[in-house]
Amino acid sequence: xxxxxxxxxxxxxxxxxxxxxxxxxxxxxxxxxxxxxxxxxxxxxxxxxxxxxxxxxxxxxxxxxxxxxxxxxxxxxxxxxxxxxxxxxxxxxxxxxxxxxxxxxxxxxxxxxxxxxxxxxxxxxxxxxxxxxxxxxxxxxxxxxxxxxxxxxxxxxxxxxxxxxxxxxxxxxxxxxxxxxxxxxxxxxxxxxxxxxxxxxxxxxxxxxxxxxxxxxxxxxxxxxxxxxxxxxxxxxxxxxxxxxxxxxxxxxxxxxxxxxxxxxxxxxxxxxxxxxxxxxxxxxxxxxxxxxxxxxxxxxxxxxxxxxxxxxxxxxxxxxxxxxxxxxxxxxxxxxxxxxxxxxxxxxxxxxxxxxxxxxxxxxxxxxxxxxxxxxxxxxxxxxxxxxxxxxxxxxxxxxxxxxxxxxxxxxxxxxxxxxxxxxxxxxxxxxxxxxxxxxxxxxxxxxxxxxxxxxxxxxxxxxxxxxxxxxxxxxxxxxxxxxxxxxxxx
Numbered sequence: 001x002x003x004x005x006x007x008x009x010x011x012x013x014x015x016x017x018x019x020x021x022x023x024x025x026x027x028x029x030x031x032x033x034x035x036x037x038x039x040x041x042x043x044x045x046x047x048x049x050x051x052x053x054x055x056x057x058x059x060x061x062x063x064x065x066x067x068x069x070x071x072x073x074x075x076x077x078x079x080x081x082x083x084x085x086x087x088x089x090x091x092x093x094x095x096x097x098x099x100x101x102x103x104x105x106x107x108x109x110x111x112x113x114x115x116x117x118x119x120x121x122x123x124x125x126x127x128x129x130x131x132x133x134x135x136x137x138x139x140x141x142x143x144x145x146x147x148x149x150x151x152x153x154x155x156x157x158x159x160x161x162x163x164x165x166x167x168x169x170x171x172x173x174x175x176x177x178x179x180x181x182x183x184x185x186x187x188x189x190x191x192x193x194x195x196x197x198x199x200x201x202x203x204x205x206x207x208x209x210x211x212x213x214x215x216x217x218x219x220x221x222x223x224x225x226x227x228x229x230x231x232x233x234x235x236x237x238x239x240x241x242x243x244x245x246x247x248x249x250x251x252x253x254x255x256x257x258x259x260x261x262x263x264x265x266x267x268x269x270x271x272x273x274x275x276x277x278x279x280x281x282x283x284x285x286x287x288x289x290x291x292x293x294x295x296x297x298x299x300x301x302x303x304x305x306x307x308x309x310x311x312x313x314x315x316x317x318x319x320x321x322x323x324x325x326x327x328x329x330x331x332x333x334x335x336x337x338x339x340x341x342x343x344x345x346x347x348x349x350x351x352x353x354x355x356x357x358x359x360x361x362x363x364x365x366x367x368x369x370x371x372x373x374x375x376x377x378x379x380x381x382x383x384x385x386x387x388x389x390x391x392x393x394x395x396x397x398x399x400x401x402x403x404x405x406x407x408x409x410x411x412x413x414x415x416x417x418x419x420x421x422x423x424x425x426x427x428x429x430x431x432x433x434x435x436x437x438x439x440x441x442x443x444x445x446x447x448x449x450x451x452x453x454x455x456x457x458x459x460x461x462x463x464x465x466x467x468x469x470x471x472x473x474x475x476x477x478x479x480x481x482x483x484x485x486x487x488x489x490x491x492x
Contacts, residue, residue, distance in 0.1 A: 026385075026386055026389045026390070026391070028385075028484050028487045028488040029113075029488045030402065031389055031399060031402050031448075031484050032112065032115055032481065032484035032485055032488050033115050033118075033448075034399065034401055034402055034447050034448030035399070035448045035450070035477050035480050035481050035484055036115055036118045036119050036122055036448065036481055037052060037053060037118070037447050037448045038400075038446065038447065038448030038449045038450075038472070038477050039081065039101075039122040039125070039474065039477070040052055040053040040056070040122075041053045041056055041414065041415070041446045041447070041448075041449065042081045042082050042083075042474055043056065043079075043081060043082075043125060044059055044060045044063070044078075044079060044080050044081060044082055044087075044089055044157065045058070045059070045060060045061065045063070045078045045079035045080065045129075046058050046061060046078065046079075050121070053446075053447065054421075055419040055420075055421060055422075055444045056157075056158075056414060056419075057158045057419075057420045058158065059087070059156075059157035059158045059160060060078065060087070060089075060144070060145075060157065060160060060164060061078055062078075062164065063076075063077040063078045063079075063089070063144050063164050063166070064076060064077060064078075064166075065077055065141070065166040065168070067136065075132070075135065075136060075141070075166070076132055077089075077129075077132055077133060077141060077144050077166055078132075079125065079128055079129040079132065080094060080125070080126065080129035080130075080133075080144075081094050081097065081125065081126060081129075081474055082157065083097075083234075083473060083474055083475075084411075084412075084471050084472060084473040084474070085410070085411045085412035085413055085415075085467065085471045085472065086147075086150050086151060086413060087145060087150050087155075087157045087160050087162070087413060088143065088144070088145035088146075088147050088150050088233075089129075089143060089144040089145055090143055090147075090230075090233060090234050091130075091133060091141060091142050091143055091144075091178055091182065092142065092143075092177065092178045092181055092222070092230070092234050092236070092279065093234055093279040093473070093474065093475050094126065094129075094474065095126075095130065095178070095181040095182045095184065095185040096181055096185070096278070096279040096475055096478075097126065097279075097474035097475045097477075097478040098123060098126030098127060098130070098185040098188075098189065098478075099181070099184045099185045099188045099250070099478075100345075100348070100475070100478035100479045100481075100482075101119065101122055101123045101126070101478045101481060102123050102185065102188035102189045102191065102192045103188055103289075103348075103352075103479075103482065104119070104348070104478065104479065104481040104482030104485065105119050105120065105123065105192050105482075106188065106191055106192060107351075107352055107355070107482055107486075108351075108482045108483075108485035108486045109192075109485070111485040111486060111488055111489040111490075112485045112488075113488075115485075119481060120192065120193075120196065123189050123192055123193075124189075124193075126185065126189070127185065127186060127189040127193075127204055130182050130185055130186055130207075131186075131203070131204070131207060133182065134182060134186075134207055134210070134211050137210070137214075138170055138171050138214065139168050139169070139170050140168060140169050140170075140175065140178065140179045140182060140211060140214065140215075141166055141167070141168045142167050142168060142169050142175055142178045142222055142226060142230065143166070143167040143226070143229060143230060144164055144165070144166050144167075145162065145163070145164055145165065146162055146163040146164075146165050146229075147229065147233050149162035149163055150162045152429070153429035153430070153432065154413055154416075154417070154429070154430075154432030154433055154435065154436045155413060155417070155427055155428065155429055155431075155432045156413060156414055156417045156419075156420070156427060156432075157413065157414055158414075158420050159426045159427055159428070161428075161429070162429070165229075167226050167229050167230070169222050169225050169226070170218075170225075171214075171218045173220075173225035173226075174215075174218040174219060174220030174221075174222075174225060175215075175220065175221065175222030175225050175226065175240075176215045176216070176218070176219050176220060176221065176222075176240035176243060176244060177215075177221060177222060177236045177239075177240035177243040178222050178236075178243075179211055179212075179214055179215035180211075180212060180215040180216075180240065180243035180244045180246065180247035181243050181246070181247070182211055183208045183209075183211040183212035183215060183247040183250070183251070184208075184243070184246050184247045184249075184250040186204045186205070186207050186208035186211065187204070187205060187208040187212075187247070187250035187251050187253070187254040188250050188253075188254075189204050190202070190204035190205035190208060190254050191250075191253065191254050205254055205255070208247075208250075208251060208254070209251065209255075212247045212248065212251055215240075215243070215244060215247065216244055216263075219240070219244075220240070221236055221239070221240050222236065223235055223236055234279070234280075236280060237280055237281075238272065238273075238276065238280050238281035238282075238283075239270075239272065241267065241270035241271065241272075242270075242271055242272070242281055242282040242283055242286065243282060244267060244270075245263075245264055245267050245268060245270070245271065245282070245286055246282035246285065246286055248260045248263045248264050248267070249264060249286055249289050249290055249293070250289075252264065252290075252293065253289070253293050261300070264290070268286075268303065271283045271286070274287060274307040274308075274310045274311050274314075275310070275311050275314045275315075275323060277345050277346065277349060278341055278342065278345050278475065279341075279475045283307075284307075284308070284311045284346075284349055285345075285349060286304070287304045287305075287307040287308040287311060288304075288308050288311070288349045288352050288353050288356070289352075290304040291304045291305045291308045291353065291356050292352065292353075292355065292356045292359075295356060295359060295360065308353055308356075309364045309365075309366075311349070312350070312353065312364050312366070312372050312377065313364065313366035313367070313370075313372065315332065315346055315350070315380070316366060316370070316372055316376070316380065317380075318370055319366040319367075319368075319370050319372070320366065320367050320368040320370065321366060321367065324342075325456065327454070327456050327457065327458045328393070328457065328458055329387065329392045329393040329458040330383055330384075330387055330392075331343065331384070331387050331392065331453070331454065331458065332346060332384055333456050337452060337468040338452035338453070338468065338471065338473055338476065339452060339453045339454075340388060340398060340450055340451070340452055340453035340476050341452075341473065341475055341476045343384050343387075343388065343453070344384075344385075344388075344450070344476055344477070344478075344479045344480040344483065345475075345479045346384075347380070347381040347384045347385055347479070347480075347483050348381075348479035348480070348482050348483050350377040350378070350380055350381040351377070351378060351381050351482070351483060351486050353377060354374035354375075354377040354378050354381075355374075357373065357374035357377070358374050375492050378490075378492040379492060381483060381487075382487060382492065385480070385483050385484065385487060388450060388453075388480070389402060389403065390402075390403045390405070392454070392458060393458045394454070394458065394459075394460060396460065398450055398451050398453055398454070398460075399448060399449070399450050400445065400446050400447060400448065400449040400450075400451070400472070401445050401446075401447035401448060401449075402448070407451050407460070407462050407470060408441035408442060408462060409439075409440075409441060409442060409462050409463060409464045409470065410442060410446065410449060410451055410464065410470050410471065410472060411451075411464050411465070411466070411467040411470045411471035412442065412446055412449070412471065412472060413432070414444065414446070415442040415443075415444045415445070415446040415449075416435050416436065416438075416442045416443070416444075416464060417432055417435050417443075417444075418435070418443055418444075419443065419444050422443065436464055436465075437464075438464075442464075446472065448477065449472035449477070450472055450476045450477055450480060451469065451470050451471060451472050451476075452467070452468055452469045452470060452471055452472075452473075452476070453469060454469065455469065
């Protein structure tokens with residue numbers, strides 16, 4: 001290793017160490033509780049008596065689809081989650097969020113204590129909706145709500161009067177990515193509930209198998225089938241091949257059937273990357289999941305371990321092959337908006353893969369005399385979560401309601417408008433603009449919401465209009481649930 005590289009290594013290690021030192025006193029248990037509570041603020045439909053975020057009320061109770069040709073058969077699509085700060089149900093990222101909540105419980109549920117019940121409720125709120133969205137053979141609902149009309153309004157979900165159009169994929173108009181991701185969510189949820197409700201678990205698994213078969217048999221992207229209704233909001237930029245392998249991987253874990261391993265083996269060459277993971281691209285998650293799943297079969301796991309190792313080395317700041325950037329304060333950055341979605345997803349994968357390294361008693365050789373141990377992966381993950389919780393140059397938490405200083409003007413309709421309890425009269429589409437433009441803090445605390453995060457120079461504007469940085473999403477929080485559960489019980 002040359003001197004410049006050594007200097008860079010020392011700098012980055014010191015940088016990450018500083019982040020950890022500033023964050024030693026974080027209450028991960030409190031953050032865990034709030035990260036799960038956030039999902040109650042995103043609920044659509046009829047809220048249960050156990051609803052804890054009580055300023056939210058019932059919404060979108062008429063999300064129904066009239067099935068052609070006779071239009072007398074109604075498909076109930078009430079329920080599910082709003083993805084972020086709007087009132088649309090985008091099923092592609094919603095399914096990924098449900099998958100990640102389930103994976104969080106599968107890996108780290110034993111560390112959740114009394115919050116496990118709430119995590120199970122959050123998963124079931126998603127899985128129940130996906131059972132509805134896949135209830136008609138040959139049809140998978142991909143979205144509910146006209147996104148253009150919705151984004152043209154600033155109104156509470158309880159007042160919403162924009163078109164609740166349901167968009168579906170079918171045999172003739174396929175959407176393999178959204179269908180396979182829903183299959184993954186159902187399969188992962190079935191694993192979670194196997195311990196608590198065997199009948200419900202079996203139902204989820206049966207539906208996952210059916211939906212995956214549909215996704216595979218009728219291949220195509222929902223970008224083409226639904227076009228402007230899903231793009232540019234949740235365009236699938238990575239292609240649908242990764243979701244097919246991802247769905248098969250979760251079905252392999254849920255069923256142990258050789259068919260799914262053979263399917264993965266025959267289709268893994270279609271993956272385009274080893275370093276991406278999120279609602280759009282599943283490649284790194286596939287490799288980490290299968291490395292651990294196939295841990296007792298070195299020959300079968302070898303290609304997944306190889307690519308998982310490459311993924312780790314692409315993130316490790318001291319690695320010669322690092323491809324991500326870090327802010328001066330130590331936050332991981334990747335291209336695109338809502339940067340903390342990358343931070344939480346990668347941190348989650350690092351913790352899961354650290355468990356694999358422990359079981360195999362190995363280190364990762366990143367070249368240049370740089371080796372990554374399981375402890376180092378956990379250090380990286382903890383440094384990132386500590387940054388989110390306030391160990392950063394602004395001493396600011398990016399989780400609403402956690403710490404002394406956190407975002408107060410988040411880009412979120414329900415949070416920024418007066419609650420129905422405080423102001424019962426309806427607030428119409430454009431009447432909400434006054435509240436959007438207000439410089440006052442949001443009146444309703446969306447506890448546990450993690451926003452998109454700071455700029456690459458560690459600054460943050462706390463502006464409702466700056467949605468790239470101030471909007472929370474379910475897919476930022478979902479992997480963070482698992483990370484917080486782990487650190488609530490472990491130092492490293």
